Amino acid sequence: MADVNVALIGYAFMGRAHSNAWRQVGPFFSPKLTPRMKVICGRNAKNVKAAAAQLGWEEAATDWREVVARKDIDIVDISTPGDSHAEIAIAAAREGKVVFCEKPLANTVKEAEQMLAAVKKAGVPHMICHNYRRVPAVMLAKQLIDQGKLGRLYHYRGTYLQDWVADPNVPLFWRLRKEAAGSGALGDIGSHSLDLARFLVGEVTEVIAALETFVKERPLPDNPRKKGPVTVDDASASIVRFDNGALGTIEASRFAPGRKNYNAFEINGSKGSIVFNLERLNELQVYFTGDDKSVQGFHDVMVTEPHHPYFKAWWPAGHIIGYEHTFIHTVYDLLQAIAADKMPSPDFEDGVKNQRVLAAMEKSAEAKRWVKI
Numbered sequence: 001m002a003d004v005n006v007a008l009i010g011y012a013f014m015g016r017a018h019s020n021a022w023r024q025v026g027p028f029f030s031p032k033l034t035p036r037m038k039v040i041c042g043r044n045a046k047n048v049k050a051a052a053a054q055l056g057w058e059e060a061a062t063d064w065r066e067v068v069a070r071k072d073i074d075i076v077d078i079s080t081p082g083d084s085h086a087e088i089a090i091a092a093a094r095e096g097k098v099v100f101c102e103k104p105l106a107n108t109v110k111e112a113e114q115m116l117a118a119v120k121k122a123g124v125p126h127m128i129c130h131n132y133r134r135v136p137a138v139m140l141a142k143q144l145i146d147q148g149k150l151g152r153l154y155h156y157r158g159t160y161l162q163d164w165v166a167d168p169n170v171p172l173f174w175r176l177r178k179e180a181a182g183s184g185a186l187g188d189i190g191s192h193s194l195d196l197a198r199f200l201v202g203e204v205t206e207v208i209a210a211l212e213t214f215v216k217e218r219p220l221p222d223n224p225r226k227k228g229p230v231t232v233d234d235a236s237a238s239i240v241r242f243d244n245g246a247l248g249t250i251e252a253s254r255f256a257p258g259r260k261n262y263n264a265f266e267i268n269g270s271k272g273s274i275v276f277n278l279e280r281l282n283e284l285q286v287y288f289t290g291d292d293k294s295v296q297g298f299h300d301v302m303v304t305e306p307h308h309p310y311f312k313a314w315w316p317a318g319h320i321i322g323y324e325h326t327f328i329h330t331v332y333d334l335l336q337a338i339a340a341d342k343m344p345s346p347d348f349e350d351g352v353k354n355q356r357v358l359a360a361m362e363k364s365a366e367a368k369r370w371v372k373i
């Protein structure tokens with residue numbers, strides 16, 4: 001068994017999820033390459049040292065440039081906000097590292113294309129962390145579609161709703177500023193729904209979209225008595241056409257009270273439908289037109305059997321899993337792809353395609369018309 005040394009940049013929300021994944025992938029999945037949690041990088045020396053101890057990293061660092069240049073690092077895991085993805089990924093690629101990057105790939109199409117060019121030039125494996133592809137129920141949905149069980153696909157109805165910024169007193173932190181986040185609900189959560197649409201249905205060829213910012217000013221994080229402008233969307237709603245003739249809708253909002261992390265989709269085809277909701281992620285609802293009429297109807301499949309994707313590594317049937325497992329599955333597939341000398345998926349090519357659709361949605365919202373990709 002070979003070891004690969006991992007460096008993680010950024011360790012707040014996503015960095016913690018990734019740390020957990022790097023720690024658990026070996027014991028549960030026995031990948032062909034065993035990851036070694038070598039170094040974690042943040043900006044505050046004291047905090048990053050504490051995080052290293054808590055999350056299980058061997059070393060702590062404060063300069064990502066030094067980290068990506070280290071000869072002993074094999075994989076650079078980028079879990080920072082979008083405004084630093086391109087710079088770190090391009091530098092890591094130039095150093096010959098495997099680059100694993102959080103979504104959205106970048107804040108602009110241009111940056112995403114530069115990242116793709118850099119990893120291609122360096123000939124290194126690259127992957128974007130659209131972890132929801134690796135929910136077992138989502139993988140099962142993919143298998144059903146690929147096996148033709150839904151027939152010709154007619155609709156994708158993707159909805160990703162949250163409510164955590166609906167309170168106008170939430171301060172103007174990085175996710176609400178265009179220069180840091182690129183866009184708002186659109187790039188943050190709409191990008192996941194779009195990625196699932198591309199994964200499950202096909203390439204998006206044309207979009208028409210509307211964006212809205214409901215709360216236009218918010219308290220500044222370091223001076224709450226003052227307010228600054230929100231420069232991203234709070235919500236987006238899009239109609240999309242796919243290359244196979246399917247029609248879709250993709251809605252993303254952080255202003256949906258009661259919806260905490262409602263990443264849901266319904267797909268309808270000539271032979272049936274499937275429904276998924278992340279808040280009940282161990283289940284997939286299915287309906288098949290060919291079922292005996294006397295028992296026909298939507299029914300829930302518990303996607304927790306050993307024959308379901310990824311589940312053999314976990315618990316006995318019915319012993320459910322959660323959000324953190326999607327990241328473990330993602331890094332497992334990354335490690336297996338590297339070991340097999342294959343490109344992991346989704347890769348930066350997917351990241352660029354997603355980014356082009358997101359940009360087209362923004363353009364469409366501004367121009368108030370359909371935009372081709």
Ligand SMILES: NC(=O)c1ccc[n+]([C@@H]2O[C@H](COP(=O)([O-])OP(=O)(O)OC[C@H]3O[C@@H](n4cnc5c(N)ncnc54)[C@H](O)[C@@H]3O)[C@@H](O)[C@H]2O)c1
Pocket residue numbers: 009010011012013014015041042043064079080081082084102103104129130131188
């Ligand atoms: N896959 C998912 O489901 C998912 C969920 C949430 C966030 N994300 C993505 O993960 C990324 C990070 O989001 P988050 O919610 O974890 O943000 P966060 O604000 O919680 O954490 C960002 C971290 O990056 C660090 N950081 C920023 N600039 C840095 C630099 N120059 N050097 C070192 N560290 C730096 C910050 O100190 C912080 O630790 C974003 O791209 C976001 O879109 C993905």
